[in-house]
Amino acid sequence: MNNIFVYCEVTEERSIADVSLELLSKGRKLADDLKVKLEAVVIGHKVTKLEALLYPFGVDVIHYADDEKLFPYTTLPHTTVIIELFKKEHPEIVLFGATSIGRDLAPRVASALRCGLTADCTSLEIGDHFDNKSQTEYRNLLFQIRPAFGGNIIATIINPETRPQMATVREGVMKKELYSVKYKGKLNKIDARSILKDEDFAVTIIERHLEKSRIDIKNAQVIISGGYGVGSKENFRLLFELAEILGAQVGASRAAVDAGFVEHGRQVGQTGVTVRPKLYIACGISGAVQHRAGMDQSAQIISINTDINAPINQIADYTIIGNVADVIPRMIKYYRKNSK
Template sequence: MNNVCVYCEFEEGSIQDVSFELLTKGRSLANQLGCKLEALVLGSGLDGLEKEISRYGVDMLYIADDKRLYPYTTLPHTAVATGLFRETQPQIVLMGATSIGRDLGPRISSSLGSGLTADCTNLEIGEYEDKKAGKRYDNLLYQIRPAFGGNIVATIVNPDNRPQMATVREGVMKKEIVSETHQAELIRVDAGKYLREEDLVVRILERQIESSKINLKNSSIVIAGGYGVGSRENFNLLFELAHAIGAEVGASRAAVDAGYADKERQIGQTGITVRPKLYIACGISGQIQHIAGMQDAAMVISINNDPAAPINKLADYVIQGNLENIIPRMIRYYRKNVK
């Protein structure tokens, strides 16, 4: 009761990285709250996952292994998760802000009447004072996220309803193994106890999951383009530089929305979070949502026409000028100087 629970996403034979990242965050929240960390896995063919999940410091591992739970569909997962949460009464539930988490989270929150905050960039524990009602709350989950076009950062709390729910994008939190030998208490959940006939009305006819060819998250150099790049053709300059120096190409949401780059290259709150040793921002102004996805870069170079672009404040080096004539010369001087 009153523990922190992470819904662990099982896809194509393995637990997704975002779930391990959330277990790590969940472990630290549970330590602060003095409660236990629970993990919940729903799927089919789940044997042998115990050790992999346990080592993130999980105290209790709930596994529901049932053919009807894989591949993921909304209603069966909702039925089992809400049925279980009604019994185990977690105070906090965390999920990945993935295709699955963003489909399941709101369904669960509506069913349990609990508050849910999407795409959090930070989670903390703190107090809250409801001045109108004259009430004070301790140990609430602060759900922190940029809001409203990236102009502000909001801290959201759920004072009265439980569980407090939040989704977080992959890469926002860091995963960290607590101990290779740590063993969680394994609790097998009988899905049949919660599933009803009417939960099975959606059928998957065909499914194609491609493994991503882009490895932005783990690239040590990222060259990212914004709206200021101006066109899809101009993005080729970024690819040429990336090819020359061994980098991956990312993009801001504005560039993706304008069709200059593919969605899977989007960096920021609603995209990927990167922590490279070098981040070259090309024609990116630097809204908070974008900064949220790259602020841990060790070094930032900003190439921008606009000397007042907000991202310049984060940059170690600012080059003022046009990409079209700067990038080709960067490539040329790199080839000339590298051994």
């Protein structure tokens, strides 16, 4: 069987993005399951300490295309380099981060290679499949598991016939784990100049600036999150008040964002951010799978909901049956009273 490849994104600081390191950790496990090698694809320019950073994640080969025209990322040159590489290497599985880069690049690559791609997987496993229609047994397929239909169902997707099997995964979904600090792989340099054509530079970057979103819920230890049940933008102020006092961040469900209560940058879930805080307080959130997928790894979950049957309560450590507008002011009051 052929190897597992992970496309590694280069950050502004010329290092490798966290999401890619998480995927290398997952890729290493899959490679061990399948007894194949793990290979990293890095396309950029002057990436710092590349080998020292990646080998400890269990990387056997780093394919590195280093050229000033390859950084910052643009779609076509990266697509061309990857397609050339894959035509030679025939990967079994390829993983991309479900970022604005991965979600731009992976579909273009999949279309060119005519292979399957599954977006925003929340779990990846190896398994066998028997196709009843053709009476064919497929061994060791990649099971790509993702919520679909707005998070109302969970689908397991497979690519029985085509290779590579490709998937994107959001940041924070897989766990970043070193494999062995002494692990050593080898470096394969790709000569990008010999591959790239003039048409690959049809899109040029005129200007780019970081607008670091002030909202950083991903790294928050405590998150107070609100759903449609919060009821209004005004009621969300209570959540901000509690967050201020606890040193927490305010998150939201998709329904709350769609209703315009808060900005999209706060959305937790499959189409938002995946979080693992010490404490997650879900206020007026019913708990669709697409939301749970982004927060069910939280160490402690408290649900405040008027509906005792809200699905979120089933993964909560504590459920307070009550109205958000009524409960939160008292949480603030008793926190102040007891914290001194």
